[in-house]
Amino acid sequence: MTIISNRLQDILATIQSAQQKSPFQQQVKLLAVSKAQPSTAIREAFVAGQTRFGENYLQEALSKQADLTDLGIEWHFIGPIQSNKTQQIAQHFAWVHSVDRLKIAQRLNDARTDISTPLQVCLQVNISSEDSKSGVAPDALLELASAVNQLPHLKLRGLMAIPAPTQDLSQQIMQFKRVKNCFDTLINKGFTLDTLSIGMSEDYISAINQGATIVRIGSALFGARSNKQELLS
Numbered sequence: 275m276t277i278i279s280n281r282l283q284d285i286l287a288t289i290q291s292a293q294q295k296s297p298f299q300q301q302v303k304l305l306a307v308s309k310a311q312p313s314t315a316i317r318e319a320f321v322a323g324q325t326r327f328g329e330n331y332l333q334e335a336l337s338k339q340a341d342l343t344d345l346g347i348e349w350h351f352i353g354p355i356q357s358n359k360t361q362q363i364a365q366h367f368a369w370v371h372s373v374d375r376l377k378i379a380q381r382l383n384d385a386r387t388d389i390s391t392p393l394q395v396c397l398q399v400n401i402s403s404e405d406s407k408s409g410v411a412p413d414a415l416l417e418l419a420s421a422v423n424q425l426p427h428l429k430l431r432g433l434m435a436i437p438a439p440t441q442d443l444s445q446q447i448m449q450f451k452r453v454k455n456c457f458d459t460l461i462n463k464g465f466t467l468d469t470l471s472i473g474m475s476e477d478y479i480s481a482i483n484q485g486a487t488i489v490r491i492g493s494a495l496f497g498a499r500s501n502k503q504e505l506l507s
């Protein structure tokens with residue numbers, strides 16, 4: 275067993291036990307966040323059984339994808355999206371978690387016309403308004419979701435959020451509850467959603483307890499990233 279495969283087994287066991295204790299009894303999937311990790315680490319995790327990988331930076335992702343074409347990886351884009359990157363993102367990823375405005379959604383849709391499966395998308399919600407610029411405000415979410423739902427080459431699957439980092443457990447839970455409320459509100463309005471993408475290495479157990487269906491885990495699986503500051507910007 276390699277270090278990565280050991281960590282993978284531990285994380286999967288932790289996810290399993292958290293989902294059994296969750297009041298929602300939901301199925302939870304692991305997205306391995308491989309930003310700043312070399313292709314060899316991704317290959318190692320894949321061989322150990324992990325098939326979904328998340329990347330934040332397009333150029334970095336494209337170069338690793340080129341190394342790994344022999345594997346059946348399901349690639350998820352989870353980083354901020356500039357409009358000049360939408361063409362390649364729509365062509366090279368199965369999922370995008372970070373759609374937060376209609377213009378980007380329309381461009382992704384238009385770039386997906388020649389692929390038969392729609393691009394699976396989550397809308398990124400800004401639940402910690404102070405410091406984050408990314409994400410749609412909760413009060414603008416319904417309008418964006420309605421518009422995205424009309425785009426034929428996108429399939430709206432749910433919501434994603436990145437809570438502001440906090441050591442305060444009740445603050446953390448509060449932020450997850452806020453996204454879950456947005457998610458439930460959309461479902462009550464008739465949207466068919468099955469994905470709540472919340473929870474990272476430090477807080478995924480708590481996220482699962484609040485209803486997460488995808489947890490995005492990087493450092494707990496691959497180890498610390500070297501240039502962490504730059505990569506989180």
Ligand SMILES: *Cc1c(COP(=O)(O)O)cnc(C)c1O
Nearest residue numbers: 307352474475490491492493494
């Ligand atoms: C880097 C990143 C993660 C993973 O963070 P870890 O703390 O290393 O698990 C998850 N989601 C997004 C959007 C990220 O940028």
